[in-house]
Amino acid sequence: MEIFNNSKTYDFMGKKTAFLSISGILIIASIFLLLTRGLNYGIDFVGxxxxxxxxxxxxxxxxxxxxxxxxxxxxxxxxxxxxxxxxxxxxxxxxxxxxxxxxxxxxxxxxxxxxxxxxxxxxxGAKVGEELRTKGIMALSMALLAMLIYIAVRFEWRFAVASIIGLIHDVIITLGLISLFKVDVNLDMIAAILTLVGYTVNDTIIVNDRIRESLQITKERDLDRLINDSVSRTLSRTILTSVATLFVVTTMLIFGGEIIYAFSFTMFAGIIIGTYSSIFVVSPFIKFLGFSTDSYRVKESQKEANRKEKEKLRAMYEQGRV
Known part of the structure; x- marks a missing residue:
């Protein structure tokens, strides 16, 4: 099923200034809310x-x-x-x-x-609440670090940094909405944020994978065109996945009651913001961090040459010629 025409390339990079400006305004507003209104911690964290x-x-x-x-x-x-x-x-x-x-x-x-x-x-108890709060922050930090290492190994460090910027973008704006609507911060919410980290990174990896694939099968040197083409090719999949997930989360939000309200609200806001960032925020930062198509292709060619050389030496060793 296609929502968008896969043969058409949309100019996302040409509008990156507008989208990043919107993100900047939302981040500033969220930080302002967090500094002035703060978060409404539940008894899980304050006792x-x-x-x-x-x-x-x-x-x-x-x-x-x-x-x-x-x-x-x-x-x-x-x-x-x-x-x-x-x-x-x-x-x-x-x-x-x-x-x-x-x-x-x-x-x-x-x-x-x-x-x-x-x-x-x-x-x-207050001591237990403080311990839970500390462990929650540690869990979130370890998740971000693990994602950074995974993407850096699988792709390239600029992809990893851009992805982490996208995750920080999502978490700050989501927390801003939580502060705005005075949603209780509890362990369920931490679980929701950790879920969103995985969800957002999954979307980002799909786009990154398509960019890497385009680098390997085409000779296009313009990074803007490569990114536009990659995001456009994955747009239908991204939107369909997000909409399908939102159906479930919206049902939980409306009919789940107060018990799971914090979890449902965080998931609802996070999916919308995460989908937005994976399309409009992460890719521009790959370019801002100085990613070069030529340098990447040279590195990949060198890796392939080294791999073939190792295979050649292994074959010679197995045949008793080394």
Missing amino acids: GTIVQVKYENAAPIDKIREVLEGTKYAGSNVSEFGGPDEVTIRFTGSSSDVTNDISDEMNKILVPTGKFEIRKIDMV
Whole structure:
């Protein structure tokens, strides 16, 4: 199935200034949001307790906040969860008491607010939260490093650096959207970002592979034309893959509920941004980093000559002539 005509070459490189300007604006806006509003860390990373409460009717959020003010839970964050009849009560710090003790306390405190049921209580200690946050950052950093090494070995270091720039571009803008919409940052979100790293790199590798293939089967020296042709040939595949994945993620986002909202939102935003960057952002940086078609062909010719020489020596050795 083809969305775009594979025989037509689109001038992506001719519009690289416009696309990179858009990316620059989005990155600056995202950094501004991260510096001013920051991220809304969940209890996975900062520690604390979340009490999930379901009411028979619409939850009286203002009344809940009022009754909590006269207790040790004063200042707790009370917000709607999934629907108007369900709320979460979030407060920093976790109790050394068992969960049932907190449940009993909340059942007594919330009596004036109406008929309700405590559905779930989650607790994470501050030390555990800090450890999870550190490990999450380490996992993301190791994933980026592994991708850098893999692409540098398989292609060429300029391809690797351009791909990492694309990944950083995707992660910053995705985090900016997370900050804008106040999505909780938790372990599910880290899993989503790691998934997006693999997804985006896969798209980038396909384009890089087509560029390398074009270098081997054609004598074209103009890098802009090679990139335009390579991206155009893979455009239908890239868009179809992204749209198919978005169908699934959109379903999760709409019907998955609050439990997987952070994961679904991150995947939804990341797929759109990752698809955009693999088409419009990564390829221009290959040129900006000084990639030369002539130099690449000389290196590849030398590698091929060395390979043939090794095969010749091996054959002579096996025949007892060395």
